[in-house]
Amino acid sequence: MDIRPIGVFDSGLGGLSAVRQLKALLPGEDIVYFGDTARVPYGTRSPETIERYARQDCRFLLDRGVKCIIAACGTVSSVATAALTDLPIPAIGVVAPTGDAALAATHSGRIGLLGTTNTVRSGAFHRYLAQKNPDVQVFAQACPLFVSLVESGWIGQDNEATVAVARRYLRPLIEQQVDTVILGCTHFPLLAPVIRDILGEGVTLIDSGAACAARCRDLLTGMDALNGRDVGGQCSFFVSDHPHDFEAVASMFLGSPVGDNIQQIDPESLVL
Amino acid sequence: MDIRPIGVFDSGLGGLSAVRQLKALLPGEDIVYFGDTARVPYGTRSPETIERYARQDCRFLLDRGVKCIIAACGTVSSVATAALTDLPIPAIGVVAPTGDAALAATHSGRIGLLGTTNTVRSGAFHRYLAQKNPDVQVFAQACPLFVSLVESGWIGQDNEATVAVARRYLRPLIEQQVDTVILGCTHFPLLAPVIRDILGEGVTLIDSGAACAARCRDLLTGMDALNGRDVGGQCSFFVSDHPHDFEAVASMFLGSPVGDNIQQIDPESLVL
Incomplete structure (x- = not known):
């Protein structure tokens, strides 16, 4: 104790x-x-x-x-x-626990990653996931504007600007048909309702916190x-x-x- | 010399x-x-x-x-x-030269101010303009997302997210029928084409730089x-x-x- x-x-x-x-x-x-x-x-x-x-x-x-x-x-x-x-x-x-949660959640092995520019650029999630399961594919998207949106309190599903920014960031992940998306920044869980609306219920969101x-x-x-x-x-x-x-x-x-x-x-x- | x-x-x-x-x-x-x-x-x-x-x-x-x-x-x-x-x-x-340029440009005496949250909250432009001309009215809008948009390179007039954010910020200034808008942050001149599209040619933009x-x-x-x-x-x-x-x-x-x-x-x- x-x-x-x-x-x-x-x-x-x-x-x-x-x-x-x-x-x-x-x-x-x-x-x-x-x-x-x-x-x-x-x-x-x-x-x-x-x-x-x-x-x-x-x-x-x-x-x-x-x-x-x-x-x-x-x-x-x-x-x-x-x-x-x-x-x-x-x-x-956050990398290991969040990566492990994503690996446990994915069925298709196609995982999306949303993070700050540096988190994405570092390749840390890619490396961790590839080491744990080389068959998994990771599709990353840097979302620097999400931080400002959250800090502005623009987190509502009825905020057209927020939805437009989110659509732009999420489009590549939808095209890649990911079934699991890592919210790789502490700000992003507050946008989970907006993100879920756009990605649909078939995609599991992993909250790093x-x-x-x-x-x-x-x-x-x-x-x-x-x-x-x-x-x-x-x-x-x-x-x-x-x-x-x-x-x-x-x-x-x-x-x-x-x-x-x-x-x-x-x-x-x-x-x- | x-x-x-x-x-x-x-x-x-x-x-x-x-x-x-x-x-x-x-x-x-x-x-x-x-x-x-x-x-x-x-x-x-x-x-x-x-x-x-x-x-x-x-x-x-x-x-x-x-x-x-x-x-x-x-x-x-x-x-x-x-x-x-x-x-x-x-x-x-930036306050005095930019404020003077705005005063020289306005006909209606209705001036809009776009800035960071702290610039707007400080009231520095309001105080300066009021002191120079008590008849002028200033309508301020904090635009924290503009900084991230510019730093993301999302400055094009065809970027739906940028246009949606700008529309939201500029709506109150349009309602107040300003004829002059101060770009009170060094990042904002890069969004001038987007801002001009929304406000129309009848509004003069003042570049603080x-x-x-x-x-x-x-x-x-x-x-x-x-x-x-x-x-x-x-x-x-x-x-x-x-x-x-x-x-x-x-x-x-x-x-x-x-x-x-x-x-x-x-x-x-x-x-x-």
């Missing part, structure tokens, strides 16, 4: 969609979340910069005494895996490191900047009010 | 659209450009963070020996004006600080990160190839 909290980080607030899944699955666990809102988005930065940021983010969570780390960030998990491998505690990226939360439960169970409680887990939120509309956007991702347990830290205090 | 270069900075590469205008107007002047690509975008950050970044950006240009600074960034010019006021050389933000370039020419002329050449100005480009697709995106904003005179600096070297 291990009463320490679970650490979760993301480049911004999107990772709260993984916290939402984690709270649903492990409601007794304490969670420390760090959103690097002063330096978001990571998806458009160079791999060297992303890795430096990821190491600093892990350092911050280690200093908070966490028992494991979820990098709830498709970009970090794809581009900066080295930052997650040489830590004194286990770390979970849900896959990470399930992997975390399995990992802690296997290590006998759950905290033994079924209710009452507390969440602490740290951010490196406190943008306007913070509460509204954060609560949208979390699926419930974030409350006032939020601390802003100085981004220049993030070091190795 | 002053042979020192003109300094221009922006949170990213968008400011190169102002450099494009500056080169057209003052082809003999040397220009030093700094794009803070490691920390882009500024538009979603807190005012305190934006001001700190703007001061560091000015410091960087001062250390390069520039004779004046253009803050080709709607966000900095709206939110962090203090950073531009206590410098040993003149600095030009062009307005800044004209103001810079007037300022240097008045100070007798032009370098006396009509051709052969050199541009040096500095960025704090060197993202993939850098050349393509930079050349799109600049309107010509950026060439190889680009240096990447360490963002952690940006200090006050």
